[in-house]
Amino acid sequence: MKQIAVVGLGYVGLTTAVGLAQLGHQVLGFDVDDAKVSKLGAGESPIYENGLEAALEGLIHSKALDFTNSLDVVEDFKPEFIFICVSTPQDDSGAADLTILNSVVSQLAGIAEPNSILVIKSTVPVGTGQTIANTLNRTDVFVASNPEFLREGTAMKDFMEPDRIVVGSSNPEVAKRVLDLYEAIDAPKLQTNLESSELIKYAANAYLAMRLSFTNDIAALSEKSNANVDQVLHGMGLDKRIGTAFLKPGPGWGGSCFPKDTNALVAIAKEFGSPLPLVETAIASNNAAIARSVNAITELAGGDLANKKVAVWGIAFKANTDDIRDSPALKIVDSLISKGAEVQAYDPVAVAPDRAGFVLKGTALEGAAGADVLAVLTEWPEFAEVSPDKVAEAMRTSVVYDARRILPKSWRAHVSFIKVLGEASE
Numbered sequence: 001m002k003q004i005a006v007v008g009l010g011y012v013g014l015t016t017a018v019g020l021a022q023l024g025h026q027v028l029g030f031d032v033d034d035a036k037v038s039k040l041g042a043g044e045s046p047i048y049e050n051g052l053e054a055a056l057e058g059l060i061h062s063k064a065l066d067f068t069n070s071l072d073v074v075e076d077f078k079p080e081f082i083f084i085c086v087s088t089p090q091d092d093s094g095a096a097d098l099t100i101l102n103s104v105v106s107q108l109a110g111i112a113e114p115n116s117i118l119v120i121k122s123t124v125p126v127g128t129g130q131t132i133a134n135t136l137n138r139t140d141v142f143v144a145s146n147p148e149f150l151r152e153g154t155a156m157k158d159f160m161e162p163d164r165i166v167v168g169s170s171n172p173e174v175a176k177r178v179l180d181l182y183e184a185i186d187a188p189k190l191q192t193n194l195e196s197s198e199l200i201k202y203a204a205n206a207y208l209a210m211r212l213s214f215t216n217d218i219a220a221l222s223e224k225s226n227a228n229v230d231q232v233l234h235g236m237g238l239d240k241r242i243g244t245a246f247l248k249p250g251p252g253w254g255g256s257c258f259p260k261d262t263n264a265l266v267a268i269a270k271e272f273g274s275p276l277p278l279v280e281t282a283i284a285s286n287n288a289a290i291a292r293s294v295n296a297i298t299e300l301a302g303g304d305l306a307n308k309k310v311a312v313w314g315i316a317f318k319a320n321t322d323d324i325r326d327s328p329a330l331k332i333v334d335s336l337i338s339k340g341a342e343v344q345a346y347d348p349v350a351v352a353p354d355r356a357g358f359v360l361k362g363t364a365l366e367g368a369a370g371a372d373v374l375a376v377l378t379e380w381p382e383f384a385e386v387s388p389d390k391v392a393e394a395m396r397t398s399v400v401y402d403a404r405r406i407l408p409k410s411w412r413a414h415v416s417f418i419k420v421l422g423e424a425s426e
């Protein structure tokens with residue numbers, strides 16, 4: 001059992017704190033947000049994440065996990081490992097903004113125990129770990145990189161059953177000490193230098209985003225050419241070199257990671273004089289995918305959205321999360337509103353800040369009430385369970401756009417028209 005502090009309790013930090021405590025370590029989570037810390041102390045999760053709150057309660061009760069908003073408490077805890085999980089948002093140029101990270105590191109430089117390790121879990125541009133090691137000015141404190149590959153919605157499972165664990169350090173013994181924290185987890189463990197570990201994270205996210213852009217472009221081509229997109233993608237994915245996972249077409253990729261990380265990778269690649277045109281094109285293709293859905297909804301509303309009511313099911317960036325950061329659904333909503341539509345939305349857990357022309361309803365059917373077009377923009381399974389007869393009854397004209405391809409085929413017989421993303425209209 002090791003003493004571990006986790007600094008920054010967002011998605012990554014909180015999952016990491018809970019996961020490390022479940023692995024048997026003594027964990028202290030730190031965040032500057034007082035409200036979040038007191039909520040966590042009471043066993044309540046500030047985010048909607050499957051299994052997180054249940055695990056939290058047990059670990060707090062058994063005293064394996066505690067939370068604080070005081071760095072003095074962190075210092076007194078004398079952690080051997082300090083995981084840094086603060087956010088690295090996008091700055092105006094698209095590059096990663098390291099202001100919060102640098103400020104945290106300078107505070108930790110004064111309190112870190114001799115022989116302790118700062119483990120960078122925040123997603124940082126290649127070269128950051130070495131810069132931190134240089135500026136830390138502590139020969140007795142080490143720096144390692146340990147990127148996370150968690151998906152929102154399945155974060156706890158991804159922590160306990162990862163495809164791989166990557167740890168980078170210029171000192172192999174330091175990397176080994178960090179890897180040993182995960183001894184109980186059966187997964188390939190990769191030990192690299194700092195730069196490789198940092199680049200693995202960006203390369204993986206950019207590759208996945210490119211794959212989705214390609215998927216969405218193939219869906220658009222299928223729609224035009226009367227090919228069956230499911231068969232095309234399945235037939236393609238059966239090639240073992242390609243694989244069938246992560247090939248589901250949709251209204252575009254979003255979330256707190258892909259948009260930010262692809263932009264940051266493009267920026268850092270340019271800085272190194274080694275640009276990544278494929279990633280740049282994937283970003284442009286994603287903007288085009290979002291615009292395609294806006295156009296499809298506009299067409300379904302008769303070509304003009306002025307005074308039209310559009311019902312939207314799902315505003316989160318994907319199902320099983322309440323996260324709306326960089327959500328393609330919300331980008332589509334904003335675009336519809338700017339074209340004169342009134343948007344009435346429903347999401348099982350996500351809420352969006354107030355905006356003119358937008359109202360959030362409490363149930364799927366209330367969301368559909370009086371609408372000219374219903375657009376399904378997030379793949380929440382409960383949407384497929386709603387009765388299409390009741391939807392048709394509630395809407396003004398029962399025209400439906402399924403951008404996630406989740407509504408059962410039987411809907412066709414119950415609504416006046418249904419357009420499915422990736423399929424030629426019948």
Ligand code: UGA
Pocket residue numbers: 148149150151152153205208212245246247248249250251252253254255256257258261317318319
């Ligand atoms: C992503 C990566 O999948 C994680 O490995 C990584 O750790 C994480 O970013 C991060 O950097 O923190 P996440 O943003 O939670 O995880 O979401 P994904 O499940 O990857 O979905 C991203 C977007 O792609 C969503 O908008 C989703 O709807 C879309 N998507 C995903 C599709 O349209 N089709 C698919 O087949 C898969």
